[in-house]
Amino acid sequence: MGVVDGKLRFDTKLIHGGSSRDASGATKTPIVQASAFAYNTAEELEDVFRGRAVGQVYTRIGNPTLEGLEKRLAAVEDGIAAVITSSGMSAITTAVMAVVRSGDEILSSSSLFGGTYSLFHDTLSNYGITTSFFDPVDLWALEAGINERTRLIFVETIGNPKMDVPDIAAFSAVAKKHGIPLMVDATVSTPYLARMRELGADIIVHSTSKYINGTANSIGGAIIDAGSFNWNSALFPHFEPFYKKYRNFAFTARVRKLIHKDFGACAAPLNAFLSGEGLETLSLRMERHCSNAMKLASFLHAHPKVAWVNYPGLADSPFHNVARRQFNGRFGGLLTFGLADRAAAFRFINGLTLAKNLANIGDTKTLVIHPASTICADYTPEVKALMGVSEELVRVSVGIEAPEDIQDDFATALEQV
Numbered sequence: 001m002g003v004v005d006g007k008l009r010f011d012t013k014l015i016h017g018g019s020s021r022d023a024s025g026a027t028k029t030p031i032v033q034a035s036a037f038a039y040n041t042a043e044e045l046e047d048v049f050r051g052r053a054v055g056q057v058y059t060r061i062g063n064p065t066l067e068g069l070e071k072r073l074a075a076v077e078d079g080i081a082a083v084i085t086s087s088g089m090s091a092i093t094t095a096v097m098a099v100v101r102s103g104d105e106i107l108s109s110s111s112l113f114g115g116t117y118s119l120f121h122d123t124l125s126n127y128g129i130t131t132s133f134f135d136p137v138d139l140w141a142l143e144a145g146i147n148e149r150t151r152l153i154f155v156e157t158i159g160n161p162k163m164d165v166p167d168i169a170a171f172s173a174v175a176k177k178h179g180i181p182l183m184v185d186a187t188v189s190t191p192y193l194a195r196m197r198e199l200g201a202d203i204i205v206h207s208t209s210k211y212i213n214g215t216a217n218s219i220g221g222a223i224i225d226a227g228s229f230n231w232n233s234a235l236f237p238h239f240e241p242f243y244k245k246y247r248n249f250a251f252t253a254r255v256r257k258l259i260h261k262d263f264g265a266c267a268a269p270l271n272a273f274l275s276g277e278g279l280e281t282l283s284l285r286m287e288r289h290c291s292n293a294m295k296l297a298s299f300l301h302a303h304p305k306v307a308w309v310n311y312p313g314l315a316d317s318p319f320h321n322v323a324r325r326q327f328n329g330r331f332g333g334l335l336t337f338g339l340a341d342r343a344a345a346f347r348f349i350n351g352l353t354l355a356k357n358l359a360n361i362g363d364t365k366t367l368v369i370h371p372a373s374t375i376c377a378d379y380t381p382e383v384k385a386l387m388g389v390s391e392e393l394v395r396v397s398v399g400i401e402a403p404e405d406i407q408d409d410f411a412t413a414l415e416q417v
């Protein structure tokens, strides 16, 4: 019994993908709660350091528990390798910094998770890395935005909280034409809705804190290398030593041996273990997240006090057709809806008893938040408009409770609006 066959189906890979049998016979990847790994001789340790022998050295660089989840995530996403990190933000920072250098430009969707927008717009601009934003529904804007400094195209698979769904295959075609890698944040769609490698993404990032962990017990991030991009390119001279030595694995090598090692945002073994436990049940949970969200969206859509509902599963969403095709008729667990105004949104949230009012998504529990006064409160009115954050908007991460109980909770709260 060695490494499990790569031809396994998706649901099976969630559980067995990339796994090899532990010497003890344990059916779980052990939690190796150790900072460093000892070798008997100076020669052995030198061999490991020089890459002549395989082995762990120090948990910032690698650890058997982290490696277990990395192999499984790579298998699940049909990638060639994965690196896990301490958080979704550190996965994005590490992956982006592995690609771009000072003077380079990122071409990014304007519909972004707040932390990523802040990283691109406020932080990286201080280090000579600029970002030009485009509307992800507009393929022409993407193509028109590419210039001689562009080194990365970045997009989210389902915009949070805008709920827009870009056509990833079409984006990939433009990226390929220009020889620029496409990095996709697939946190909201998860590998369950679609494998982004099939759609043409070159690098896939996740906040595992959300649906992959699934029960909101640890923060984490992942970077998956699809192995599809040719780094042997005049646009990427900084990849040359990595390409020479590691060929197809040049990106992962630059991440692991340079950027991740230096930035040091390594995952904790216990968190990696817990996220791996969550990954096993991703399909089951997502099936229920999707069906509960569809039911709640339909209920809200028909409710007289609800002004509008934004869910790609509804036929009136401008993204319905792209989402249906791209995600095989599944639409995820996130939706937004509008009430009369901000005061009505607050009264609604205060009237809920089951759903939790907090800043997270992807938990088993139903979660709500008023983004304009919380996670997006620092945005200027222009940025709020760009991100689709209005005062009357409530975001819902629909949980996996009995759908009737979620609906009852919402119906009661709506009575108080």
Ligand SMILES: *Cc1c(COP(=O)(O)O)cnc(C)c1O
Pocket (backbone or CB within 6 Å): 087, 088, 089, 090, 113, 115, 116, 156, 160, 185, 187, 188, 207, 208, 209, 210, 219, 220, 221, 361
């Ligand atoms: C939460 C989230 C992140 C950031 O992940 P953390 O684990 O909170 O650092 C990035 N992208 C998306 C789409 C997210 O929802």
